[in-house]
Amino acid sequence: MAINRTFIFAAISIVIVLLLAVGSFFTVSETEQAIVLQFGAVQRIDRTAGLKFKIPFIQDVVIYEKRLLDLESPPQEVILADQRRLVVDAYAVYQIVDPLRFYQAVRTDEGAKLRLTSSMNATLRDVLGGTTVATMLSKEREGVMQAIRAKVNDAATPLGIVVADVRISRANFPESISQSIYGQMNSERQREAAQFRAEGYEQAQQIKAKADRERTVILAEAKRQADIAHGEGDAQATQIYADAFGRDPEFYAYYRSLDAYRKSLGGEDTQFVLSPNSDFLRYLMHPDLSKLAPAK
Amino acid sequence: MAWNDKGGGPWGAPPGGSGPPRRPPPSDGGSNDFEAILRRVQDWLRDLWPGFDGGRGILAVVAVALLIWLASGIYRVDPNEQAVVQRFGAWVRTESLGLHYHLPAPIETVTTVDVTRRNQTEVGSRNSRESTDAGTMLTGDSNIVELGFVIVWQIRDPVKYLFRVADPTDVLQRAAESAMREVIGQTDVQLALNEGRGQIETSSAAILQSTLDRYDSGIYIAAIQLQRVDPPAPVVDAFHDVQRARAELEQQRNDAEKYRNDIVPRARGEAQKIIQDAGGYKDKTVAEANGEAQQFISVLDAYKLSRDVTARRMYIDTMEAVLTHSRKIVLDPAVAEGKGGVVPYLPLPGLMAPAATPTQKGQ
Numbered sequence A: 001m002a003i004n005r006t007f008i009f010a011a012i013s014i015v016i017v018l019l020l021a022v023g024s025f026f027t028v029s030e031t032e033q034a035i036v037l038q039f040g041a042v043q044r045i046d047r048t049a050g051l052k053f054k055i056p057f058i059q060d061v062v063i064y065e066k067r068l069l070d071l072e073s074p075p076q077e078v079i080l081a082d083q084r085r086l087v088v089d090a091y092a093v094y095q096i097v098d099p100l101r102f103y104q105a106v107r108t109d110e111g112a113k114l115r116l117t118s119s120m121n122a123t124l125r126d127v128l129g130g131t132t133v134a135t136m137l138s139k140e141r142e143g144v145m146q147a148i149r150a151k152v153n154d155a156a157t158p159l160g161i162v163v164a165d166v167r168i169s170r171a172n173f174p175e176s177i178s179q180s181i182y183g184q185m186n187s188e189r190q191r192e193a194a195q196f197r198a199e200g201y202e203q204a205q206q207i208k209a210k211a212d213r214e215r216t217v218i219l220a221e222a223k224r225q226a227d228i229a230h231g232e233g234d235a236q237a238t239q240i241y242a243d244a245f246g247r248d249p250e251f252y253a254y255y256r257s258l259d260a261y262r263k264s265l266g267g268e269d270t271q272f273v274l275s276p277n278s279d280f281l282r283y284l285m286h287p288d289l290s291k292l293a294p295a296k
Numbered sequence B: 001m002a003w004n005d006k007g008g009g010p011w012g013a014p015p016g017g018s019g020p021p022r023r024p025p026p027s028d029g030g031s032n033d034f035e036a037i038l039r040r041v042q043d044w045l046r047d048l049w050p051g052f053d054g055g056r057g058i059l060a061v062v063a064v065a066l067l068i069w070l071a072s073g074i075y076r077v078d079p080n081e082q083a084v085v086q087r088f089g090a091w092v093r094t095e096s097l098g099l100h101y102h103l104p105a106p107i108e109t110v111t112t113v114d115v116t117r118r119n120q121t122e123v124g125s126r127n128s129r130e131s132t133d134a135g136t137m138l139t140g141d142s143n144i145v146e147l148g149f150v151i152v153w154q155i156r157d158p159v160k161y162l163f164r165v166a167d168p169t170d171v172l173q174r175a176a177e178s179a180m181r182e183v184i185g186q187t188d189v190q191l192a193l194n195e196g197r198g199q200i201e202t203s204s205a206a207i208l209q210s211t212l213d214r215y216d217s218g219i220y221i222a223a224i225q226l227q228r229v230d231p232p233a234p235v236v237d238a239f240h241d242v243q244r245a246r247a248e249l250e251q252q253r254n255d256a257e258k259y260r261n262d263i264v265p266r267a268r269g270e271a272q273k274i275i276q277d278a279g280g281y282k283d284k285t286v287a288e289a290n291g292e293a294q295q296f297i298s299v300l301d302a303y304k305l306s307r308d309v310t311a312r313r314m315y316i317d318t319m320e321a322v323l324t325h326s327r328k329i330v331l332d333p334a335v336a337e338g339k340g341g342v343v344p345y346l347p348l349p350g351l352m353a354p355a356a357t358p359t360q361k362g363q
Helices: A002-024 A099-105 A109-128 A141-159 A175-245 A249-265 B002-006 B031-048 B054-071 B158-163 B168-184 B189-193 B197-214 B233-305 B307-325 B348-352 B358-362
Strands: A025-028 A032-038 A041-046 A050-053 A059-065 A069-072 A076-079 A085-096 A161-172 A271-274 B074-077 B081-087 B090-095 B098-101 B108-114 B119-123 B136-138 B144-155 B219-230 B327-330
Touching (some): A025 A032, A032 A099, A041 A099, A059 A099, A069 A109, A076 A109, A085 A109, A085 A141, A099 A141, A109 A141, A109 A161, A141 A161, A161 B168, A161 B197, A175 A249, A175 B144, A175 B233, A249 B233, A249 B307, B031 B054, B081 B158, B090 B158, B108 B158, B144 B168, B144 B189, B168 B219, B189 B197, B189 B219, B233 B307
Parallel strands (some): A271 B327
Antiparallel strands (some): A025 A050, A032 A041, A032 A059, A069 A085, A085 A161, B074 B098, B081 B090, B081 B108, B136 B144, B144 B219
């Protein structure tokens, strides 16, 4: 049994050494930072990650988050400078940069969140009280958020916290006035619809009137060209007639007159009273050619 | 000691274990239990390794255990992953694709992160776990829209993703909602509901990305996709009416264009007809003039050859043609002058009426 006794003694010693070793070392992750406390007093701050040493049983370690944390402020109603009310909530992104101050001021994450939330609420009321709805609904919103961040950050510095960002999420009208907003939306839409309808009529009339006008112009232009063509035709014809008939105007008069007689007097409704002595009938009574006077 | 009665020990049956299955030794309680275990381990090792004896055997066990422990540091990284290695919590390196080794736990630990997966996070959807007005937003013209959207994102930098922001997905959602409200707050309601959606998606994604970059979050925003943008229920009808009015506008314009497309080409056709008719008239007139002129010239040429005869012939031809069809009365001038004592009676009505009397014909 001597071997067993030695073995047990050795085993117990190893366990004690292991316990001491485990108690003397602690790890700090990349996401964490640590404060080493000795009997409750801050001894050391470890902001870098890795394997760390402490005196076992005498020193304690408090681990804080090193990453960016976020929190949301509950929705609250604020009155803006233009007396309109908005229900606003915001979120903050913050980081524990001074674990010592953090430990001294708030000690726990919950404590920090409480302090930050109340600070955010107050700042939101304060800053938004100096703006208008129009500002909130414009590019200046970014500036408003920056102003809020700066103020919350100032308030958070004593806590060992840097507020990286405060952003407004919701900024809505309260439920109680949504009816009037809906009324406003409805009337705006009705106005818009009426305008579209009127514009439809306007555009249709415009297009139709233009089309009518186009038609009129096209036809008038055609008429103009046609008239010109008529005129040209008549002019050319006149010229041709003049050229031809001008060669012997007297013969033309004779020729044309005969033609006219033929056309105007050749019908059945014409009645002639002729004298046998007329030139045309001269041979009717005087068949003897030799006794005749020569024709005129 | 639960494995005692399985007859194989924790690493299964020993190879070539042909001996009879070992029975657990009679337990007499207290420290004997411990000795029993030691004995059992020794027995088992002797089975495994016939030359086994006491102290060296323990050393061998420790060596094997050490080997197994060291081998536990081998790990593989898939193509879509990156592995972040921490030694006692501190970041030491990031590995990508392949087989790698890390010092075994608890010295080094490995976190693998999928860096190619497109994650989708919904904000403001109807079945979202958030409060009911998560998707209710104020527009630039003080109207209200209800919208839901999806953030498509992936991890760009695993180290930043793991070590910079405590709750990346929570921050992502909050920042996205804020960015979307900021953009909607500068957009008019009609634009948001209709043609402005692409613009809203791109600018909110840009704001979100710059916010997350400010947090050094290691998140890349691939896209923001609007799922639905609706007017609130109490005003839906009014919005639909606007849509109808728009459609009516389009329709009226289309009708007018139809009218225009109908009458203008017709007018052009009509115009062509008028112009062509006029051209035809012109050509016809000129051609007729030419013909007549030519005819006259021909006659004139013939007339010039023998003027008297031709003139006479033409006269007689004409008189023949003229008198052929007309009614004629040949009256001797002597009679007309009353030389024969007869006064000619010409009844004017009879002359006027073309219905000739037989007496006249007879004459």
